[in-house]
Amino acid sequence: MTRVRAVRRESDSPRRYLHSLWLLSARDLRVRYATSALGYLWSILDPLVMSLIYWFVFTQVFHRKEVGGDPYIVFLILGLLPWVWFNAAVTDFTRAFRKDAKLVRSTAIPRSIWVNRIIVSKGVEFLFSIPVLVVFAIVNGAPVTINLLWFPVAVIMQLLLLIGLGLLISPVCVLFSDLERTTRLVLRALFYASPVIYGIGDLPAPFDVIGAFNPLAGIFSLYRIGFFPSQEDWSVVLIAAIEVVALLILGVAVFRRLEPTVLKGL
């Protein structure tokens, strides 16, 4: 009889965490791409069509002059690509556990992976869609500045914001049934309340003060700063950074607290 070698239980090691995270993110992407003929193009098509629609409405119908920046299509894409990432991730947070309830009930991986795989898979789609931005920026001859280096900083800030929100929203949605719809409604309002189709500086008082407390305002300002120096607003960025950290701390605390209850509720 051979004895089984006792191995250290390593289900909590960072390597294994990342491995599981990547497996599930890749699975979500593969399912999405395997089940549609257009596959990868969907990542691009969604924000692209939205950008073209808003471009048409605001430049051809409404004759926008001061709002946003020129070229407006580049300004739009810079807001819409990250918005699509944010919107898709938060929408999926509401079903982060429920959608894979059977797997959550049978696999003892760290539970935050169920939240973070959404951020990663939607984030990969966001990265895939960046060529759209590059093409439009080149075609429209948008001026490039050194401030473009803030773009990756904005990506990291959005990533942290999503982790904080995900740890907060995902478990709470398991416990309270009506939060799924509430979240979707809030998202719809948030689209117009965030500087996506306009810039933070375009808001008249008192909305500019209220709008500054939207963490997306600071993050979108960082995304745009490389092409549109007029979008620079460091106080808004600082507010966003503080809020991101606060949400992250709150999210971790809430998630820890609710984790046992969530598992019982599945």
Place this chain on the structure above:
Amino acid sequence: MAAIEVTGLGIRFRRARRGRPSLKDLFSSRARRHPGSAEFWALKDVSFQVEAGEAIGVVGRNGQGKSTLLKLVAGVLLPDVGTVAVHDDVAPLIELTGGFVGDLTVAENVRLIAGLHGMSRAEVADRFEGIIDFAELHGRLDTPYKHLSNGMKVRLAFAVVSQLGAPILLVDEVLAVGDKAFREKCYGRIEELLAEGRTLFFVSHNERDLRRFCTRGLYLRGGELALDGPIGDVLDRYNADNAAG
């Protein structure tokens, strides 16, 4: 060395299974006036130790906390009081086919599930052949999982989890499914694993299976550990209780 240490374990569930509470419940006064009344203890003050290489059968009537105990040991539920310490990797045969994705192929699913249970890419590659052999699914590697028959699905799932190489095996009554020949094959595999010195934690209603695999029994009654002893004694006590009541 103890493989599993359970100390003062307790877990509560909501009694009213009316679905999820709504936001309204959060603010309603009734829930606040009687916070404890809607809950019951599914397990209370359960303590035991399992040595490495032991084969333990959990006995009890439906709703007495057997599956809950297994899930706590597997780490897919977290206790309200007490601790569960598991000192080795675990292969949980719980909700076997749950994690498989219908739109992905057999091969993709094997890599996904094996990976989630902790196998590295290299280990999956090593054991891939063995898994497909055991599941008898040669030539179906590129078939989408949803096109497999129910029997094939269970075979594949059992094949993956039983190849994990984890020293601790948790088995919920999954083996009630599948045809007789495959069930025998699964049992053969479990005996092989036991002979290799693995630890088994087995939940079943089937007295014959319990006597076949297990040496020690845990008898759960009303969420409490009523008896912990040799499997024969535990089954006798369980039968006596149920004949009387």
